[in-house]
Amino acid sequence: MSTEGNESHSLLFPRLDARSLQMLQSRGTVRKTAAAEILFNRETLQHGLFVVLSGSIELVGVSNGYESVISVLGQGEFTGELTQLSGRRSLVSCRVSTAGEVLEVDRASLHHIMRTDAVVGNLLLNAFVQRRIYLIANAVGDAVLIGSTHSSDTLRLRSFLVRNGHPYTYLDIDEDPDIQSVLDQFGIELADIPVLICRGDVVLRAPSNAEAAVCFDLNAGLDQTDVFDVVIVGAGPSGLAAAVYGASEGLNALVVESNAPGGQAGSSSRIENYLGFPLGFRDRSWRTPPTFKRRSLARDCPLLEAPVRCNASSILIGSNSTTEV
Numbered sequence: 001m002s003t004e005g006n007e008s009h010s011l012l013f014p015r016l017d018a019r020s021l022q023m024l025q026s027r028g029t030v031r032k033t034a035a036a037e038i039l040f041n042r043e044t045l046q047h048g049l050f051v052v053l054s055g056s057i058e059l060v061g062v063s064n065g066y067e068s069v070i071s072v073l074g075q076g077e078f079t080g081e082l083t084q085l086s087g088r089r090s091l092v093s094c095r096v097s098t099a100g101e102v103l104e105v106d107r108a109s110l111h112h113i114m115r116t117d118a119v120v121g122n123l124l125l126n127a128f129v130q131r132r133i134y135l136i137a138n139a140v141g142d143a144v145l146i147g148s149t150h151s152s153d154t155l156r157l158r159s160f161l162v163r164n165g166h167p168y169t170y171l172d173i174d175e176d177p178d179i180q181s182v183l184d185q186f187g188i189e190l191a192d193i194p195v196l197i198c199r200g201d202v203v204l205r206a207p208s209n210a211e212a213a214v215c216f217d218l219n220a221g222l223d224q225t226d227v228f229d230v231v232i233v234g235a236g237p238s239g240l241a242a243a244v245y246g247a248s249e250g251l252n253a254l255v256v257e258s259n260a261p262g263g264q265a266g267s268s269s270r271i272e273n274y275l276g277f278p279l280g281f282r283d284r285s286w287r288t289p290p291t292f293k294r295r296s297l298a299r300d301c302p303l304l305e306a307p308v309r310c311n312a313s314s315i316l317i318g319s320n321s322t323t324e325v
């Protein structure tokens with residue numbers, strides 16, 4: 001799974017130039033590292049971004065149950081992926097391979113830099129997006145879905161994970177005879193299919209989308225004490241446009257979505273007849289959260305079903321007591 005020697009390595013792990021490094025240094029702190037020290041692991045939420053100043057660090061991922069080193073980063077290379085922006089649980093771990101020094105930039109400072117410095121912002125965003133594409137292509141992450149092509153709930157969960165850009169390993173009971181041993185290991189009956197295994201230990205039997213979102217901390221970046229100027233229900237093209245232009249007018253905007261950003265347009269393989277695009281387009285990237293970030297909407301889109309309730313002092317949005325705004 002390693003990217004070393006791989007053509008795409010420099011795309012995934014570009015080296016910072018002097019100016020970009022200086023910009024990050026202005027808001028980061030330098031710390032010494034010891035060999036084998038863990039900088040963050042797959043349980044860590046809202047960790048900072050690390051730039052290698054000397055020594056080296058390695059990114060470790062789990063795919064199909066096996067742990068392996070994705071890449072070793074040297075001087076001028078940096079960690080980070082889309083979870084860095086959303087505040088969700090990291091999909092990889094990072095440990096020090098050779099002692100040295102790193103620059104640590106916390107999430108708030110990173111968001112500030114990405115909003116205010118287009119050159120550094122674009123460099124980081126591009127690397128984060130490329131890394132997520134790599135993780136999805138190599139099924140690196142914390143999700144295993146066991147299902148069947150004959151099950152509509154399997155299709156629903158696959159679509160939910162794909163449309164939310166969450167990497168997962170798919171095991172099909174109809175195609176892989178070895179899956180029975182996985183089912184036995186967790187005491188799962190065939191009637192429980194589809195089964196979602198989160199982080200190797202939480203087993204959900206035929207979960208709803210909301211249960212899957214909770215299990216993967218998909219709403220972890222949401223600060224429920226925040227006060228919003230505008231809350232938009234539905235992250236289809238209309239909701240996304242309202243959020244982007246609200247945010248660009250200085251409003252603290254939040255979009256909540258019960259399924260995945262993109263709405264109906266996100267489920268279409270080709271958009272035709274769209275103003276300004278006479279030939280139509282297939283590119284899915286405009287419908288996903290990363291595009292959101294580029295427009296300075298510095299928060300992720302929480303996955304909430306949104307019956308709206310009001311009390312004397314506030315409006316509550318959210319389907320259950322675990323997540324409300």
Ligand SMILES: Cc1cc2nc3c(=O)[nH]c(=O)nc-3n(C[C@H](O)[C@H](O)[C@H](O)COP(=O)(O)OP(=O)(O)OC[C@H]3O[C@@H](n4cnc5c(N)ncnc54)[C@H](O)[C@@H]3O)c2cc1C
Pocket residue numbers: 233234235236237238239256257258259260261262263264265266267268269270271272273274304305306307
């Ligand atoms: C297959 C297909 C192809 C298409 N092709 C084209 C095309 O070529 N050109 C074109 O211009 N248009 C096309 N359209 C139409 C276009 O996609 C829609 O007009 C557009 O998506 C409407 O955007 P919207 O934001 O108003 O609503 P939607 O896209 O329907 O988005 C609404 C969102 O709100 C969410 N939501 C609803 N209720 C709640 C709730 N209670 N809580 C939280 N979230 C909620 C939904 O999950 C959804 O994501 C196509 C549509 C489809 C299905």
